[in-house]
Structure formats: structure tokens, C-alpha cells
Amino acid sequence: MMNMTSYYDFSGQKFGYPLSLSINSFDRHIFSRQNSLELSYVLQGEYQIVTEKFTSKLSKGELVMIAPGDIHLISHKKDGVILTIHIDFDRMTTAMSGNSNEAFSTMIVTNQAYDQLKNKISGILKLIRQENYNLYTLNAYMMDILSIASRVSFSMSSLPLQDEAHKNYMQAILYIDSHYNENLTLGDVADTLSFSLSYTSKLFKKFTGITFIKYLNSVRIRASLEDLLEGIKNISEISDECGMPNSKAYTEAFKEIYGISPSNYRKRFKKNFAPTVEKEMKLHDFDSILEDFINEEETVYEDEKCKITLNAEHIKLETEEEIKISNKGKRIQIVL
Known part of the structure; x- marks a missing residue:
């Protein structure tokens, strides 16, 4: 179960807009990969970012940028609250988005780019606090973020050195990301990567804190969400396409993660309710931890x-x- 009772969500997905902004304390255990630029700013507590290239601690006030298509995991250690912006290139024309897969780099942002991006995020927060905000101003902030982010230089020498266990773990994660919808077992992953079964099992417990099967189920559920919310396919079709053995197993895994059944999740989304049992808050409710942005x-x-x-x-x-x-x-x- 996700471990937060309140969150804020400005979801562009609900009205076909590229930009989304959320504030939450959800503790993630699965890797994500999407066709969007992600900016995540730690408002409170401490997080860990894991990518193909590096693993690093994120403390309060730090900002990480995730390039489109890069697989990553951001999980909190204790009492974490994070602000995340996604700019989804699938909701832009090619003429607007350009070659987004080559334009950005995954990194912890520092120096002048940090100040500039934080400034634009502050502008968005102040804007969407208004009851009737100007959409064109929001568009301008979004494009400014893309412009700044595309100019940030990336140095491999700045990356922390990774141990052999991290490299092996990422090999396993990438293999699952490509084969999750197949009849996949821990033995398949171990055999393909020439690891022992016990070593592969220990990798998952060490880096994710959950078992291989729970991780695999979480990846499958995450991959099914778009089809679920679209509302065209039935639960049986969705469970089959994401690799679950049957709809019963899919429903049980879904309820373990989100606390409600997939059908109820879909209904709540259609009615424009928060799709999970966590309480959705107003942006003003987070003023105490947004003080740096509000006064920016x-x-x-x-x-x-x-x-x-x-x-x-x-x-x-x-x-x-x-x-x-x-x-x-x-x-x-x-x-x-």
C-alpha cells in the first residue's frame, strides 16, 4: 500500500494537457519509464534516486531531472514529501516537442540551471493557486522549463561510482522492463543474466525491499493503468496483456497496491474523483512546505x-x- 493519507495532483492527463504537477509522499518500489521530462524536487525528508547511470541520495532542496525514456526509481527514506512535474511529449505535436529523446539528460541539477528551474516551478505554483489562471502563461512556463532543461550540460565525471551489485541489479530491472508481459519467473531472469537464483533474489530484497514476484506484479499493474483508465478493454483483457496469469490474480495484486479494485479505480477516475483511497488536498494545504517556492x-x-x-x-x-x-x-x- 502507498503510505500517504494526503496529496495534491494537478493532472494534465484529465484534459489533454502536457504538464502535470503533484505533491505526495508515496513510497515507490518499482521503476518507471515514460515519454516525458520529469523534474522532482525534495520538499521534505530524504529520497534515493536510482537510474541506469547512477544511484544517489536526494536531500531537502535538491532537484533531479529525468530524461524521457530513462528508467528510474525515486523512493523516500523517511517522512519524505516530493514535488514532481511531468511534461508529456506524447501530448505535443512533433513540431512542438522536437527530438525529445535526445534533448535532455538525467542528472541532479545544480548551479544556474537549478536556480532557473526552481524559479519557473515557483511561477507555476503561484499561477495554479489562482482560481482562473491564464493558460497561455502556464504554456510559457512549461516551454521555459523545456528550454532551460535542454541546455543543461551533463558531465559523466560528476556521477558517483557504482558497485558491481548495482550494475547487476539494473541488468535485472531492464530485463523485467522488457519482458514483464511474458510468463516470467525469477529463474528466467537469473538464467538470462547468468546469475544464481539465490543471488538474484537477494538483489531484489536489497535494492527494492520487496520480493521478485511483488516487484513483477507492480510493474505489470503500472503498465496496465493507461488501458484501465481508457475504459475500452475489460479487466480480463487488461490482465492478459500485462502478463498476469488471470483476472483474479490481477485484481488481488491491484488491491494490494492501491487499496481498491481495478473496476472501482476506473469508476472513480471517470467521475473525476481521486482514484485511490488517499485524501486529495488543495495546493494551499501544502503552504508550510512550499514556503521556499511561495516566497521565491x-x-x-x-x-x-x-x-x-x-x-x-x-x-x-x-x-x-x-x-x-x-x-x-x-x-x-x-x-x-
């Missing part, structure tokens, strides 16, 4: 000569000296 200054203009920022209290112009200008509602002209 928004950069409205920047070049080599000056930087103009805006927050709830003032407009600030930074050149050689800092100037604060109040009464932001008035028209102000600045000539350099």
Missing part, C-alpha cells in the same frame, strides 16, 4: 546588464547596486 522571486527580465525580479512585496532591479521599487501596480519605465 520570479525573474521577469535578465540580460548581461541587469536582472529584474518580482515577488509579492516588490519589484527589484539588480545592476551594480540593488534598487527596490514599491507600488508595483504602477507603470514603471527603466532606462539603462
